[in-house]
Amino acid sequence: MRILHIGDIIGRTGRKAVQTFLPAVREKYRPDIIIANAENSSGGFGITYAVYEELLRLDIDILTTGNHIWDNRETETSIRKMERLIRPANLPEGVPGNGHITIEKNGEKFTAINLIGRVFMGLSDCPFRKFDSIVKDAAGFVFVDFHAEATSEKAAFGLYADGRAGAVAGTHTHVQTNDDRILPKGTLYLTDTGMCGSLNSVIGMAKDAPIERFLTGMPRKFEVENKGKMVFNALFFEYDSALKIVDFSKVSITSGD
Ligand SMILES: [Fe+2]
Numbered sequence: 001m002r003i004l005h006i007g008d009i010i011g012r013t014g015r016k017a018v019q020t021f022l023p024a025v026r027e028k029y030r031p032d033i034i035i036a037n038a039e040n041s042s043g044g045f046g047i048t049y050a051v052y053e054e055l056l057r058l059d060i061d062i063l064t065t066g067n068h069i070w071d072n073r074e075t076e077t078s079i080r081k082m083e084r085l086i087r088p089a090n091l092p093e094g095v096p097g098n099g100h101i102t103i104e105k106n107g108e109k110f111t112a113i114n115l116i117g118r119v120f121m122g123l124s125d126c127p128f129r130k131f132d133s134i135v136k137d138a139a140g141f142v143f144v145d146f147h148a149e150a151t152s153e154k155a156a157f158g159l160y161a162d163g164r165a166g167a168v169a170g171t172h173t174h175v176q177t178n179d180d181r182i183l184p185k186g187t188l189y190l191t192d193t194g195m196c197g198s199l200n201s202v203i204g205m206a207k208d209a210p211i212e213r214f215l216t217g218m219p220r221k222f223e224v225e226n227k228g229k230m231v232f233n234a235l236f237f238e239y240d241s242a243l244k245i246v247d248f249s250k251v252s253i254t255s256g257d
């Protein structure tokens with residue numbers, strides 16, 4: 001089975017980057033399943049039902065999210081209709097939506113789990129223990145989108161899940177890291193898959209407001225950068241019938257390449 005994991009899609013530019021680059025990426029890597037992080041897909045903050053439908057039309061099979069999941073008020077109710085979207089599994093008990101999903105493709109089961117870190121992040125339960133409780137009953141190959149800020153927390157989780165998850169890829173920092181490798185017990189690991197959005201931006205946002213905020217500490221409204229070159233970041237991997245990783249490669253394309 002061949003899988004493509006696309007990093008955080010940032011607003012209109014991110015959706016345009018997916019639309020622009022995904023056809024060629026699909027042709028080259030021929031993924032059976034495409035997973036994308038959609039926590040910033042609507043205006044840079046959260047996801048609406050309209051954007052959810054738009055992303056599924058781009059042939060994405062599973063959407064993961066993160067700390068921005070509730071940025072749009074409607075998501076609290078519309079998430080019940082978003083059957084292919086998962087939110088972090090370790091959000092507090094009673095929150096709407098699901099934290100993991102199992103789909104079947106080519107007669108094989110594939111489970112995606114979304115978890116959120118706790119270092120420099122909002123309120124959540126322990127992602128490590130939540131993983132333990134989900135993975136013991138998970139069907140088929142297990143993929144984890146670990147949405148976290150701290151590299152150390154992601155690295156620790158990767159080694160904690162080694163041999164129990166098939167692949168662990170990070171999201172949230174929006175910058176693709178260069179540490180993709182197979183861990184000692186066979187799990188594919190990448191600290192961060194990166195993003196789809198504007199290349200010369202502050203992790204997807206137009207530069208002026210964040211620069212001013214760093215200079216003055218004053219509150220400034222962040223807006224998605226909609227101009228200039230685009231970037232498309234993803235992680236491709238393939239596993240065999242024994243669920244062993246047989247191939248993997250980071251994907252990073254910018255317009256003008
Ligand atoms: Fe993000």
Ligand SMILES: [Fe+2]
Binds near residue numbers: 067068
């Ligand atoms: Fe995030």
